[in-house]
Amino acid sequence: GENVEQHPSTLSVQEGDSAVIKCTYSDSASNYFPWYKQELGKRPQLIIDIRSNVGEKKDQRIAVTLNKTAKHFSLHITETQPEDSAVYFCAAMRSYNTDKLIFGTGTRLQVFP
Amino acid sequence: NAGVTQTPKFRVLKTGQSMTLLCAQDMNHEYMYWYRQDPGMGLRLIHYSVGEGTTAKGEVPDGYNVSRLKKQNFLLGLESAAPSQTSVYFCASRLPGLASLGEQFFGPGTRLTVL
Numbered sequence: 001g002e003n004v005e006q007h008p009s010t011l012s013v014q015e016g017d018s019a020v021i022k023c024t025y026s027d028s029a030s031n032y033f034p035w036y037k038q039e040l041g042k043r044p045q046l047i048i049d050i051r052s053n054v055g056e057k058k059d060q061r062i063a064v065t066l067n068k069t070a071k072h073f074s075l076h077i078t079e080t081q082p083e084d085s086a087v088y089f090c091a092a093m094r095s096y097n098t099d100k101l102i103f104g105t106g107t108r109l110q111v112f113p
Numbered sequence: 114n115a116g117v118t119q120t121p122k123f124r125v126l127k128t129g130q131s132m133t134l135l136c137a138q139d140m141n142h143e144y145m146y147w148y149r150q151d152p153g154m155g156l157r158l159i160h161y162s163v164g165e166g167t168t169a170k171g172e173v174p175d176g177y178n179v180s181r182l183k184k185q186n187f188l189l190g191l192e193s194a195a196p197s198q199t200s201v202y203f204c205a206s207r208l209p210g211l212a213s214l215g216e217q218f219f220g221p222g223t224r225l226t227v228l
Contacts, residue, residue, distance in 0.1 A: 006155075034216075042221075043203065043219040043220060043222060044156070044203070045219070046216055046217070049216075089155060089156060099144070099163060099169070100146070100158055100161055100171065101217065102158075103155045103156040103157075105153060105154060105155040106153075106155045
């Protein structure tokens with residue numbers, strides 16, 4: 001089955017700097033990769049996703065890149081702000097087996113003012 | 114529109130006790146999921162359902178049972194709670210089909226402590 005590894009487990013950056021979180025997946029048939037943000041004490045919420053027919057997707061200060069050959073994808077946050085502090089989870093899914101997402105173990109991002 | 118709700122929000126059990134966690138959604142979603150979240154372990158899938166009357170095992174199903182008697186409700190049962198089941202439990206739901214891939218809506222979570 002699918003296995004998703006996520007690094008780093010914690011990340012501290014200064015406000016205004018960029019943050020990058022990386023994930024690798026094992027199942028070459030996976031072709032959908034969402035990212036979730038979970039603020040302290042709250043529920044996970046989808047922030048951006050990418051499908052395997054696209055190499056990069058951007059939404060304001062966040063972007064996701066996908067390298068299908070290497071089986072890894074990354075979340076990039078530019079001009080970080082204190083409100084970006086949260087735990088971020090990557091996930092992977094096969095689109096023809098649309099039952100379930102496999103999540104990474106999460107990255108705790110702290111943005112210091 | 115309440116989205117996904119969970120009952121209760123907090124619970125403390127003694128080892129061997131049983132309980133049921135209730136998840137309800139008012140978005141007419143076919144798919145529903147139960148996850149547990151432990152420090153450093155991310156979100157691990159316990160059981161899921163792709164429609165009323167159907168259930169399937171996820172990554173960590175042992176010690177749990179589920180039922181989906183109504184489309185809007187998904188129940189998670191612990192028959193004999195163990196300290197290893199201390200965790201935060203999240204329910205989630207989504208529509209089927211490629212268009213809604215990954216857009217899982219999560220409930221607020223239930224914090225369970227087993228002593």
